[in-house]
Amino acid sequence: xxxxxxxxxxxxxxxxxxxxxxxxxxxxxxxxxxxxxxxxxxxxxxxxxxxxxxxxxxxxxxxxxxxxxxxxxxxxxxxxxxxxxxxxxxxxxxxxxxxxxxxxxxxxxxxxxxxxxxxxxxxxxxxxxxxxxxxxxxxxxxxxxxxxxxxxxxxxxxxxxxxxxxxxxxxxxxxxxxxxxxxxxxxxxxxxxxxxxxxxxxxxxxxxxxxxxxxxxxxxxxxxxxxxxxxxxxxxxxxxxxxxxxxxxxxxxxxxxxxxxxxxxxxxxxxxxxxxxxxxxxxxxxxxxxxxxxxxxxxxxxxxxxxxxxxxxxxxxxxxxxxxxxxxxxxxxxxxxxxxxxxxxxxxxxxxxxxxxxxxxxxxxxxxxxxxxxxxxxxxxxxxxxxxxxxxxxxxxxxxxxxxxxxx
Amino acid sequence: xxxxxxxxxxxxxxxxxxxxxxxxxxxxxxxxxxxxxxxxxxxxxxxxxxxxxxxxxxxxxxxxxxxxxxxxxxxxxxxxxxxxxxxxxxxxxxxxxxxxxxxxxxxxxxxxxxxxxxxxxxxxxxxxxxxxxx
Numbered sequence: 221x222x223x224x225x226x227x228x229x230x231x232x233x234x235x236x237x238x239x240x241x242x243x244x245x246x247x248x249x250x251x252x253x254x255x256x257x258x259x260x261x262x263x264x265x266x267x268x269x270x271x272x273x274x275x276x277x278x279x280x281x282x283x284x285x286x287x288x289x290x291x292x293x294x295x296x297x298x299x300x301x302x303x304x305x306x307x308x309x310x311x312x313x314x315x316x317x318x319x320x321x322x323x324x325x326x327x328x329x330x331x332x333x334x335x336x337x338x339x340x341x342x343x344x345x346x347x348x349x350x351x352x353x354x355x356x357x358x359x360x361x362x363x364x365x366x367x368x369x370x371x372x373x374x375x376x377x378x379x380x381x382x383x384x385x386x387x388x389x390x391x392x393x394x395x396x397x398x399x400x401x402x403x404x405x406x407x408x409x410x411x412x413x414x415x416x417x418x419x420x421x422x423x424x425x426x427x428x429x430x431x432x433x434x435x436x437x438x439x440x441x442x443x444x445x446x447x448x449x450x451x452x453x454x455x456x457x458x459x460x461x462x463x464x465x466x467x468x469x470x471x472x473x474x475x476x477x478x479x480x481x482x483x484x485x486x487x488x489x490x491x492x493x494x495x496x497x498x499x500x501x502x503x504x505x506x507x508x509x510x511x512x513x514x515x516x517x518x519x520x521x522x523x524x525x526x527x528x529x530x531x532x533x534x535x536x537x538x539x540x541x542x543x544x545x546x547x548x549x550x551x552x553x554x555x556x557x558x559x560x561x562x563x564x565x566x567x568x569x570x571x572x573x574x575x576x577x578x579x580x581x582x583x584x585x586x587x588x589x590x591x592x593x594x595x596x597x598x599x600x601x602x603x604x605x606x607x608x609x610x611x612x613x614x615x616x617x618x619x620x621x622x623x624x625x626x627x628x
Numbered sequence: 629x630x631x632x633x634x635x636x637x638x639x640x641x642x643x644x645x646x647x648x649x650x651x652x653x654x655x656x657x658x659x660x661x662x663x664x665x666x667x668x669x670x671x672x673x674x675x676x677x678x679x680x681x682x683x684x685x686x687x688x689x690x691x692x693x694x695x696x697x698x699x700x701x702x703x704x705x706x707x708x709x710x711x712x713x714x715x716x717x718x719x720x721x722x723x724x725x726x727x728x729x730x731x732x733x734x735x736x737x738x739x740x741x742x743x744x745x746x747x748x749x750x751x752x753x754x755x756x757x758x759x760x761x762x
Contacts, residue, residue: 387688387717387718390717390743391644391717393744394644394647394717394743394744395644395646395647395650396646397743397744398646398647398650398651398743398744398745399646399649399650401650401744401745401746401747402650402653402654402747405654405747405748407653407654407656407657407747408653450721494719494721
């Protein structure tokens with residue numbers, strides 16, 4: 221970092237006027253403020269200000285870009301990480317905590333590219349605004365607007381935090397699962413039947429916990445645009461096979477047979493492959509969870525002119541009719557399943573994924589139709605979805621036609 | 629001496645000592661020569677001393693992360709041929725996208741396993757990757 225004395229006051233005044241925070245102030249105010257400004261420049265990777273350090277300087281960025289970062293550490297053992305929660309570009313300011321009690325920076329700011337700007341002395345600025353209330357009010361109004369826009373950005377921040385939380389929770393679980401699998405496979409010596417059974421149970425319980433953590437995080441960041449950004453051509457048959465693989469151990473545990481009834485031939489469709497797998501795995505897991513031991517779970521697929529349809533049917537107790545309208549709500553669990561583990565997030569996640577595919581997911585009891593109890597989940601996925609690439613092409617084609625239409 | 633030379637040399641890199649011990653225990657059942665590192669910098673140091681026949685690599689690590697290691701490996705002709713298996717809790721599309729954003733290139737790795745790795749599956753994959761190299 222190096223500093224240069226301002227070449228002239230009037231130049232500084234003009235530059236201050238271009239910043240968001242001082243744009244409403246009159247010349248007199250700007251001349252006074254220019255007195256306690258200095259020019260600064262930073263190289264890529266340099267830290268401009270540090271979270272929770274005394275906020276004694278307000279920075280106006282004139283060229284370049286800063287990343288606002290917050291330090292996150294979950295638990296005592298995890299590595300602290302920096303989450304980027306926003307960016308400061310030309311004309312914008314960093315370090316508004318300079319103007320608010322307790323005068324401590326609420327984030328760090330790091331240079332993403334060579335950055336040049338003006339540093340305003342915090343104490344002098346505070347003093348000036350206190351003794352010139354008209355100017356103070358103008359600055360505070362802009363500051364309030366700025367903070368409220370940062371506040372709206374909080375959703376992005378939350379998503380980022382959650383992805384870190386999820387990693388921090390998953391890491392110890394992965395280590396435990398790895399040890400258990402290693403023991404179960406006999407790499408650490410032979411287990412007696414009782415030990416083997418306990419290790420098997422532990423693997424299932426830990427896998428449940430891992431899925432639950434995944435669910436909580438997913439639900440928070442499951443936005444249709446995010447799902448649609450992952451649309452690609454995929455073979456629904458392959459996705460279904462992966463889902464069956466996901467639930468194999470849970471099915472074997474209860475001696476449940478998965479009866480697969482595929483169409484004659486699977487045609488590729490556009491969809492978010494990983495997310496669809498999540499939906500099918502979830503439907504199968506649900507069916508297995510609520511089925512009695514030694515029963516069957518049916519997994520069917522067929523094509524209709526407009527949609528590909530997937531269906532999972534179990535021989536469980538069915539869902540009480542009064543509960544049916546609520547089963548896709550967050551954290552809802554049917555009234556007759558108290559003994560079964562679960563947080564009640566799986567179906568609402570499945571519904572969000574299917575909605576992002578402009579499809580639908582339906583649940584009903586089939587007791588009357590098949591003469592014994594059971595629940596059937598049916599998913600319809602339209603066959604005319606488009607990948608982001610296809611949408612881009614269409615958009616470009618439409619743009620190309622635009623001038624023709626105008627000239628008509 | 630000749631006996632040692634013939635064993636494939638595998639370097640396992642992860643910041644979690646429990647993962648290292650678990651993976652080591654699985655791989656010790658085969659005739660491999662194993663070494664471990666706890667971060668990307670140490671990993672590059674060890675590769676500088678001896679080029680492994682296979683690198684098993686975590687992504688989120690202190691000092692230098694796995695993406696950094698892949699970048700260095702692929703830009704250095706001496707190491708460019710070493711097969712890399714990524715073993716991580718990070719989901720595959722997210723890692724691929726991040727690498728592409730950072731480098732503008734597709735990630736050049738030979739296998740991707742999301743933790744926890746199934747032991748039998750891991751052994752099969754390792755065997756396959758070592759064959760590619762030979």
